[in-house]
Amino acid sequence: MIRKERLIRQYAVWHDASATWGGTLLRLARIVAPPLLLVAGLVLGWELLVGWLAIPGWLLPAPSRIVAAFVDSLPVLTGHVAATLRVTAIGFGLALVAGFGLAFLIDISPLLRRALYPLLVASQTVPIVAVAPLLVVGFGFGMLPKVLVVALVTFFPIVVNTVDGLQSADRDMTQLLRAMNAGYGQILRLLRIPAALPMIFTGVKIAITYSIIGAVLAEWIGASSGLGVYIARSLRAFRTDQVFVAAFVTSLLTIMLFASTSVLERWLVYWKGNHS
Amino acid sequence: MSVIEVDAVSKSYPTPDGALDALEQVSLIARSGEFVSVIGPSGCGKSTLFNIIAGLEEPSAGCVRIDDVEVTDRRGRVAYMPQRDALLPWRNVLDNAVLATVVQRGDVRAARREAEALLGDFGLEGFGEALPATLSGGMRQRVALLRTVLWRRPIMLLDEPFGALDALTRAQLQQWLLGLWSRLDHTILMVTHDVDEALLLSDRVYVLTPRPGRVALELALDLPRPRTYNIIASAAFLRYKTHLLRALGQIM
């Protein structure tokens, strides 16, 4: 009981200490600790349940078995992860280039906006599980179809958020720059792109959570290496534990990409200091 | 010489329910080195007038001249401080101050040195690297003024430069703007809806009517310079004030 009170008081102190380094660390701990504890509890329950009910490993492997599978397949896994990351990086790079390019085209020309927007939306309504095999059929088992799948599932939020972000520039600031006789390019560089950055990052963060999954899906349909291939092989061999390993690694990679994007955002959007 | 002349400018905006007349046949002049105020009720078209002078909007009729040369629809001829400070949040104080030089592809390094040297005068000593979000309202306003001064145009348009400030800060900045103006020898055209502010600062005051804005009164002020805040209690000041308030329809 006393302990709990102390914790509450501690909590209040952390609240105020947010400006200091120690405060930042404590705040981080406060964010990370609850989900971590929850996950730990769930994993423990899972382990015990599988043991008690004697569930077969191909149906639901115990966490300990998944960890063992992870350690066992580490040597092969690194190669697959590298392949997946390569596809993700190239595909996402392509999505960034195409996304920004399309956004600027849309921004420059209202006609292009009207022409392109419906097509962009339509591109997102096509089920990717139908498109991916077609791409593999069309472009073979090389890098290209997988890169295209990643680009296809990620470029849309980038385009939409960049377009909206560019529109979000403050009217008075635009007027000020125009009064200085600034041209389109100068207003873009000095005002509209920086003003758009927060929204662009929102789009990029949404996109990046789809990127690895897109790559895995494409590899699953047809490839010689990558996490998707690893999943397909494990399924065929009824190695459910390895499928769990792949799922775990996929989400870990996604979280890492997301986190690095957030770090980049804090660094680039330095003026939005809501974290003092 | 830097005279700015607004000649019979009208402006109407098309709206779904007919044309909205913002300005009607407004003529005014600010001669070289003069401090001229435009005062009028909210929505009477003061900002619209300044946007037209700055070349941001086309007048429906009439023209703008600087030194007898027509400059209607031409931008970059006057330094303009918009109603809100419009500081770019990602640029620090110095980078905001030199914005006009950046846009005009001038010598930004020299401009930064100049801005740095002026920081003290503008009460911004030590804040050169600070981001706008970390400044108080009064400081932001002074950065916007510094940016306007470093625009290096002999004519400055100030749209309610102290509008959003508390009375105390406002009084300080008015005093300070007076000092600045007497040192710099600019022609200043200022919008305000504060009668005291207009009287304290100006050589002449134009009163606009409610929308559509027309010139209701032009009042030349014969008040001694340099002025201090004490002048507010003088007989001449009160007489002018009565005159202005009556023209504004605020007293009978």
Ligand SMILES: Nc1ncnc2c1ncn2[C@@H]1O[C@H](COP(=O)(O)OP(=O)(O)OP(=O)(O)O)[C@@H](O)[C@H]1O
């Ligand atoms: N782009 C526009 N389209 C339509 N109407 C406009 C536009 N710009 C301004 N107006 C209208 O013109 C009138 C004058 O506006 P303006 O901003 O010039 O007023 P103001 O005198 O500066 O007011 P305030 O003192 O509140 O700043 C207002 O009724 C406004 O609604």
Ligand SMILES: [Mg+2]
């Ligand atoms: Mg206004």
